[in-house]
Amino acid sequence: MKFFKLAIFSTLLLCLPTSFAIAQKNQQPNIVFLFADDAGYADFGFHGSKIMKTPNLDKLAQQGVLFSQAYVTDPTCGPSRAGIITGKYQQKFGFEENNVPGYMSKNSAKDGNEMGVPVEEITMGEYLQQLGYATAYYGKWHLGGADKFHPTKNGFDEFYGFRGGARSFFPYTEKNKPHDDLNYLERGFGHYKEHEGYLTDVLAEDAVDFIERKTKKGQPFFAFVSFNAVHTPMEATEEDLAQFPELTGDRKIVAAMTLALDRASGLIMDKLKELGIEDNTIVVFSNDNGGPTDKNASDNAPYSGTKSNHLEGGLRVPFIVKWPAKFKANTTYQYPVMTLDLLPTFYAAGGGDTTKLKAVDGVNLIPYVTGENANRPHEIxxxxxxxxxxxxxxxxxxxxxxxxxxxxxxxxxxxxxxxxxxxxxxxxxxxxxxxxxxxxxxxxxxxxLLQRKFENYDIERMDKYRWGKLDAKSRNNELSVN
Missing domain, CATH: 3.30.1120.10 (Arylsulfatase, C-terminal domain)
Structure with missing residues (x-):
């Protein structure tokens, strides 16, 4: 009888999902970072939007911790990303600008190839590689176009995306070329081939493939999914546009782009559940800066300001962290945090000793969220x-x-x-x-090199900006620091 029971138990073990055995073997949590581009603070259901359709991200907020005061280190794309990837204030290594006037060729919209995170800086990917993680980066890089700055040379085993700052969501052709070669789609190092379909969906599909492959191998993974949605150009599929018949113009397009962003995020999260690794995976959702309201019709309510300025609307971003093994679901964290906290938090979660991190400014958020530390993560x-x-x-x-x-x-x-x-x-x-x-x-x-002229500002016009009484073009000119 004892032998019979043992045989049944052994058979049941063999029938369990492979992922269950992997979860037992691998105690390090997997990490998925879902990262939006130029999204408005108010443009999500979990922040109260009645217009946008974001059911998957709303569900993530219900299952995780919503941070009510999350800040980026800069209100523009490149410097903000530099802070995230290093866990440092990017000014400490001179990455203070985004698309520097004067550094680029005259009258050019191209990003300077040499404008990147110095190679001596240790990236988030490199730190996690030290802990045994498989690492992959998807989508927009914007941390240097030269080969020395390439993701696969700076902490990521795999890369599928583009090196520049903005590109079409649809494939480029010979007749429709990007304004900058850095925005061609690239797999690995130097292998360029345009995708089929809508890029937001394609990036998620590729990330899912990476997750499946690493789960089968039993290796902890870190997937940095850097969507270029909802950055310009304003492009959406006809199917997504049809979901918002009541809207018009760019507001209709950004709603459709946000819907695609939510769908792509949901595809990844559903795969985690399907593989049985949801409880052992940290999922983070955030955004690189405040929405540029005059360019993509985003909405930063209830805050003043937009992308490129230091008002709350330019600096405060959506920020959700789900970690079923550690964090209580459907809770809110009230104290201010910064996106540079992600690196030490990920490193600590993976079993790393944060005292070994090289001069980072971010802090490990785990003890703050769990209540072990009741202080503010950042006093200044x-x-x-x-x-x-x-x-x-x-x-x-x-x-x-x-x-x-x-x-x-x-x-x-x-x-x-x-x-x-x-x-x-x-x-x-x-x-x-x-x-x-x-x-x-x-x-x-x-x-x-900086070539900037500060024009004389009219205080009365600045006040009009605050109250939304200037047209879009004037608003962009008034408070832009970029």
């Missing part, structure tokens, strides 16, 4: 581009301008940043200026 946060800079100390935020007095806001009571308290608290302004100067003294000079 910084942003800087040229003379313009911003510092947040606790809940106070100071914005320094190149052409007029600084502005001071108490964020909890003034999320739209319309009540400037600088005149009421001159000592606080002075103290925060000193803290900002002290931080700036630790930074590298920007690595690329």
């Amino acid at each position: 946060m910084y942003w800087k581009k040229d003379v313009r800079a911003t510092i947040r100390v606790g809940d106070w935020k100071l914005i320094r301008f190149p052409d007029r007095p600084a502005e001071l806001y108490y964020v909890p009571n003034d999320i739209k940043e319309v009540n400037n308290l600088a005149a009421q608290y001159p000592e606080k302004v002075k103290s925060m200026f000193k803290q900002l100067f002290a931080w700036e003294s630790t930074l590298e000079r920007p690595r690329w």
Whole structure:
């Protein structure tokens, strides 16, 4: 009888999904980072949108932790990504600009090939490779076009995407070429071949293939899925556009693009569940900067500002982390965090000793989310581009301008940043200026030639911008720091 029971038990074990055995063997969590491009803060159901259709990401928010005060390190694509990939303020290695005027050829929209994260910096992918992770990067890179900056030379075993900053969602042809060769689709190193179909879907399908292959091998994996949705060009499929008959113009297109982004994210998350590895996988969703409301019809409500400026609408982004093994579902984390926290968090989750990380500014968020540490992850946060800079100390935020007095806001009571308290608290302004100067003294000079003219700003027009009384073209010109 004992032998009979043992035989039945052995048979049942053989019938269990392969992924179950793998999960037992592999205690390191898998990591999937779903990363959007230029999305508006308000353009998700989990942030209250009644227009956008994001059921998969809404479900992720219900199953994970929603961070109500998540910030990027810069309100533009390249520097923000540089901060994420290194876990450092990118100004520390001179990556302060995005598409630097004067560095590029005259009247050119091309990205400079040499504008990249210095190769001596250790990337998120390299740190996770040290822990035994298989790593892959999908989609938009935008961290240097030269070969030395290529993802496969900087921490990623596999790459399927494009090196530049923006490209079509549909395949390029001989008649329809990109404005920059860096935006051709590439598999691995230097193997260029355009896709079939809509790129947002294709990137997710390729990521699913990677996940399946590594799961079968029993190797922990890190998939960085860097969608170029919903960045311009404004392109969507007819099927997705048809889902929003009540909308028109770019608002209709961005809604369709967001729907595709949600569908692609859902495809990946469904595969994790199908393989039986959902509980042992960290899934993160975030975005690279605030939405450029005048360019892709995104919506950053309830915050003022857009991509390229230091108001909350330019810096605050959606941020969800799901980790069933560690984090309580359907919860909200209230204290400010930054996307540079992802690197040390991933490293710690994978079993790494964060004290061995090389001079990172991010922190491991795990003890903060679980409640082991009740303090703020960051008491002070910084942003800087040229003379313009911003510092947040606790809940106070100071914005320094190149052409007029600084502005001071108490964020909890003034999320739209319309009540400037600088005149009421001159000592606080002075103290925060000193803290900002002290931080700036630790930074590298920007690595690329700057050719910028600061025009005289009209304060009255700036106020009109705040209240949405300027046309789209004027708004873009008024507060742009890019």
